[in-house]
Amino acid sequence: MSQTEVLAIWGAVTGTVGAVAGLLGLWLRFRQHGLDKAKLLCESSFGFDSPNRSLHKLTVRSIGRRPVAIDNIRYFITPRDWKQRLIKSWHHKKGRWLWHQEPKQKIKLGEGEKTEISISLPNGIAITEIYKVGVVDQAGKAWPVKWEASSRLQKVATQETLDEIAKENDKRVVSATGYRLGEKYFLETKFNTKPSRSGTPCGRSFWFLDEKKYQEKLQNIKDIQLDQFLSGDIEELS
Missing domain, CATH: 2.60.40 (Immunoglobulin-like)
Known part of the structure; x- marks a missing residue:
């Protein structure tokens, strides 16, 4: 291989390296510019x-x-x-x-x-x-x-009222309201004694991940606990 051919090959190699280095530097500057922006x-x-x-x-x-x-x-x-x-x-x-x-x-x-x-x-x-x-x-x-x-x-992201139940007698008042809140279910109860309706109101709330569990709890309160509270057998809903 002659000296001229060696120099030509060397020039091609160094030229390619220089071009790659230039492109890499340009890419790094572009990337840095992108990082410096608000995002x-x-x-x-x-x-x-x-x-x-x-x-x-x-x-x-x-x-x-x-x-x-x-x-x-x-x-x-x-x-x-x-x-x-x-x-x-x-x-x-x-x-x-x-x-x-x-x-x-x-x-x-x-x-x-x-x-x-x-x-x-x-x-x-x-x-x-x-x-x-x-x-x-x-x-x-x-x-x-x-x-x-x-x-x-x-x-x-929406809600709806599903059930509303209320009962009372001469001494007590009790209610239960059920909601769908997004993909969950929420049952809110309120109960209090009412000497001239001046009793201190109380309440308890329950969360449920599925409608079946919500319905089971609602049915228990509706069929059993409301009447038990009104009769004085229990002092709160649970």
Whole structure:
């Protein structure tokens, strides 16, 4: 192999190495630039603490290196009229069928930090009517929230009253009310003596993971415990 051929091969090798190193450096700079940007990961969860208190919330995590201040939560509402639903995107661009929830206090997230925001909707807007949610930062960028479909929301984020029972006599009053709270069942009992209805009210609540257990408990209270309390055989429902 001549000296000229050796130099040509060496030049090709060093040129290739240089090109690879250049591409690698460019990729690393691009990756670093991406990491330095703001980035939010947003999720939703649903639950109930009682019939009067939901635990629906958004969890927002900062996974970028630049701090992010949250300006508001934007809820996209499904129009109730089917004609308006066909052009709902146009309505949203005009600021219609939208609900903006402002945080109760300023929220600024640094890298690795998270916050939880309770979902708050105005009266008249059901959570099942919300089909998309975005967390809007101080720069006006909307970060999408992982949100359930309407059919799933109907199961996990709504409640209904299932049963209401009440009995009383001259001395005592007792009641039981059953609810479906999301995917769980809740039975609330109230009982008290009533000398002129001035007895101290008492109560006890029960949670159930399935409807069968709920129905069994309700039947026991309805058929046995209500009458036992009214007769004075027991002093509380259990």
